[in-house]
Amino acid sequence: xxxxxxxxxxxxxxxxxxxxxxxxxxxxxxxxxxxxxxxxxxxxxxxxxxxxxxxxxxxxxxxxxxxxxxxxxxxxxxxxxxxxxxxxxxxxxxxxxxxxxxxxxxxxxxxxxxxxxxxxxxxxxxxxxxxxxxxxxxxxxxxxxxxxxxxxxxxxxxxxxxxxxxxxxxxxxxxxxxxxxxxxxxxxxxxxxxxxxxxxxxxxxxxxxxxxxxxxxxxxxxxxxxxxxxxxxxxxxxxxxxxxxxxxxxxxxxxxxxxxxxxxxxxxxxxxxxx
Amino acid sequence: xxxxxxxxxxxxxxxxxxxxxxxxxxxxxxxxxxxxxxxxxxxxxxxxxxxxxxxxxxxxxxxxxxxxxxxxxxxxxxxxxxxxxxxxxxxxxxxxxxxxxxxxxxxxxxxxxxxxxxxxxxxxxxxxxxxxxxxxxxxxxxxxxxxxxxxxxxxxxxxxxxxxxxxxxxxxxxxxxxxxxxxxxxxxxxxxxxxxxxxxxxxxxxxxxxxxxxxxxxxxxxxxxxxxxxxxxxxxxxxxxxxxxxxxxxxxxxxxxxxxxxxxxxxxxxxxxxxxxxxxxxxxxxxxxxxxxxxxxxxxxxxxxxxxxxxxxxxxxxxxxxxxxxxxxxxxxxxxxxxxxxxxxxxxxxxxxxxxxxxxxxxxxxxxxxxxxxxxxxxxxxxxxxxxxxxxxxxxxxxxxxxxxxxx
Numbered sequence: 001x002x003x004x005x006x007x008x009x010x011x012x013x014x015x016x017x018x019x020x021x022x023x024x025x026x027x028x029x030x031x032x033x034x035x036x037x038x039x040x041x042x043x044x045x046x047x048x049x050x051x052x053x054x055x056x057x058x059x060x061x062x063x064x065x066x067x068x069x070x071x072x073x074x075x076x077x078x079x080x081x082x083x084x085x086x087x088x089x090x091x092x093x094x095x096x097x098x099x100x101x102x103x104x105x106x107x108x109x110x111x112x113x114x115x116x117x118x119x120x121x122x123x124x125x126x127x128x129x130x131x132x133x134x135x136x137x138x139x140x141x142x143x144x145x146x147x148x149x150x151x152x153x154x155x156x157x158x159x160x161x162x163x164x165x166x167x168x169x170x171x172x173x174x175x176x177x178x179x180x181x182x183x184x185x186x187x188x189x190x191x192x193x194x195x196x197x198x199x200x201x202x203x204x205x206x207x208x209x210x211x212x213x214x215x216x217x218x219x220x221x222x223x224x225x226x227x228x229x230x231x232x233x234x235x236x237x238x239x240x241x242x243x244x245x246x247x248x249x250x251x252x253x254x255x256x257x258x259x260x261x262x263x264x265x266x267x268x269x270x271x272x273x274x275x
Numbered sequence: 276x277x278x279x280x281x282x283x284x285x286x287x288x289x290x291x292x293x294x295x296x297x298x299x300x301x302x303x304x305x306x307x308x309x310x311x312x313x314x315x316x317x318x319x320x321x322x323x324x325x326x327x328x329x330x331x332x333x334x335x336x337x338x339x340x341x342x343x344x345x346x347x348x349x350x351x352x353x354x355x356x357x358x359x360x361x362x363x364x365x366x367x368x369x370x371x372x373x374x375x376x377x378x379x380x381x382x383x384x385x386x387x388x389x390x391x392x393x394x395x396x397x398x399x400x401x402x403x404x405x406x407x408x409x410x411x412x413x414x415x416x417x418x419x420x421x422x423x424x425x426x427x428x429x430x431x432x433x434x435x436x437x438x439x440x441x442x443x444x445x446x447x448x449x450x451x452x453x454x455x456x457x458x459x460x461x462x463x464x465x466x467x468x469x470x471x472x473x474x475x476x477x478x479x480x481x482x483x484x485x486x487x488x489x490x491x492x493x494x495x496x497x498x499x500x501x502x503x504x505x506x507x508x509x510x511x512x513x514x515x516x517x518x519x520x521x522x523x524x525x526x527x528x529x530x531x532x533x534x535x536x537x538x539x540x541x542x543x544x545x546x547x548x549x550x551x552x553x554x555x556x557x558x559x560x561x562x563x564x565x566x567x568x569x570x571x572x573x574x575x576x577x578x579x580x581x582x583x584x585x586x587x588x589x590x591x592x593x594x595x596x597x598x599x600x601x602x603x604x605x606x607x608x609x610x611x612x613x614x615x616x617x618x619x620x621x622x623x624x625x626x627x628x629x630x631x632x633x634x635x636x637x638x639x640x641x642x643x644x645x646x647x648x649x650x651x652x653x654x655x656x657x658x659x660x661x662x663x664x665x666x667x668x669x670x671x672x673x674x675x676x677x678x679x680x681x682x683x
Binding site for chain 2: 056059061062081082085086088089090094096100101102104113114116117118119122161165
């Protein structure tokens with residue numbers, strides 16, 4: 001098949017229920033969705049239609065009441081919380097409406113935060129965070145505290161944090177919701193740049209003017225999909241530049257042979273190689 | 276794993292640094308408890324060392340007979356020490372003293388019949404320690420006389436030897452030789468005054484500076500009865516001390532129709548009753564110190580709970596960017612461990628400082644040992660672990676979605 005894009009997220013009959021009996025309500029109701037690698041999906045819809053719940057379930061922060069969630073072909077909605085955390089730290093980057101930077105940490109440490117849980121040394125963490133901040137023209141603000149930055153700068157720092165561990169998926173929950181139009185434009189341009197590098201972005205927004213950035217626009221209503229419009233063909237989606245943790249595809253024969261060392265040493269060497 | 280632990284340690288240190296005053300005050304709570312434990316252990320160690328030194332100074336040929344069997348269990352020691360009638364239970368008699376004296380390898384034997392009585396000399400003393408003993412007492416106990424002479428076979432009747440402090444209290448002078456005093460209606464003449472000894476804590480449980488020594492037989496007649504609390508024995512040679520002890524036991528058992536309501540000890544065993552007393556005191560004081568440590572621990576728990584509550588949003592962010600529950604648990608647990616460890620170190624310094632201060636005004640030397648340091652270290656860490664676990668678990672179990680919505 002010509003240029004068939006790989007499915008990265010697949011949701012089948014996903015249901016998220018809140019409350020009991022009379023107070024029962026459905027944030028997601030038998031929700032089906034397939035996301036291809038490299039898509040920039042804009043999710044819109046009225047308040048309470050389940051947009052944020054969908055994002056939380058995709059980001060493994062929340063668990064669906066029923067249904068199946070496949071991430072890279074593997075069902076993940078029932079895996080243990082420790083493994084979910086590992087998936088979050090390596091494969092998913094979050095961007096929030098209110099930036100969610102830790103107020104007591106300088107910007108560089110906020111950006112380096114996901115790397116703490118990926119097993120990076122402090123020096124390497126800060127180096128990587130500094131490199132990422134440079135991309136967002138925030139290098140001179142590395143050691144500023146979050147409150148010393150403007151809303152737009154804080155959101156750019158938050159985006160830097162989301163991509164610092166080079167995740168495959170970026171989930172953005174109204175990233176421009178708290179920003180003026182100028183800052184919104186800058187933030188969207190940054191997201192566009194990240195998308196052009198091959199990342200998959202799922203973004204929730206209320207602003208219809210931003211849909212021009214998306215390759216697919218989904219309108220949600222009452223926990224389901226109302227409309228789903230693709231503005232770009234799958235074949236025209238950008239190619240991923242670097243995708244981490246795809247070693248599964250390399251067969252054992254292709255793996256470089258390690259000398260006959262103790263298992264712990266092998267692990268260390270493997271880790272070093274990974275970084 | 277080591278890297279992750281190091282990272283958690285760094286995170287914990289950083290977050291504690293952010294609240295320096297609060298961290299210091301929390302440490303202080305623990306340090307007071309630890310300081311109290313250090314002070315008690317150090318002082319008790321000092322006292323025990325002091326008594327052991329006294330015994331070794333007196334000589335390794337010293338044997339002590341005490342009424343009642345050896346106390347092994349704590350409850351028996353408590354019983355022994357708390358029973359007000361303990362002295363009255365003594366079944367040692369002057370006959371036993373004579374029996375022992377006639378045994379092989381015995382140099383000298385001195386009974387100690389201790390009672391508290393009112394005395395009147397130039398001044399009246401409502402309660403003074405009166406010791407009924409024999410002339411051998413001075414041969415066993417290496418102390419000197421300031422003036423006069425000790426009790427002797429020719430100077431037994433109505434003769435009394437007086438401790439230096441008691442002499443001052445009773446007569447207002449340190450030289451009361453030839454003066455009289457009245458004990459239980461009987462007149463005694465002061466024939467000697469002891470040099471100042473300043474050893475209120477010793478294996479005789481007797482403050483020699485504040486005691487009056489009279490002949491045991493005379494005291495028995497005066498008081499109507501005699502309760503011997505201890506018989507001090509000096510052996511001729513130390514070579515067959517075991518055999519001598521066995522001889523003493525056998526002969527006393529024989530003299531008491533087979534009853535063995537006494538204990539014969541030598542060497543380190545001599546300090547046993549004083550040691551038991553110290554164990555009880557240190558036990559009770561340790562409970563008090565333990566309570567203050569628990570209060571300190573509750574302080575840690577309280578502060579950590581406040582910290583968890585304040586940092587709920589931060590926990591949400593950390594979880595969103597990839598922290599697992601155990602990551603959060605370790606971070607908060609490390610914080611409480613650091614707090615308790617610093618509290619422990621501060622308490623150690625504070626405790627030893629206090630122990631040194633106390634030793635300046637007491638005859639003890641401060642006692643330092645690795646056991647005390649280890650106890651402190653383990654105690655402090657245990658407090659941190661026990662009291663930090665609940666807040667850490669609470670932090671680890673926080674729902675990330677709820678936490679992200681939580682703002683200070």
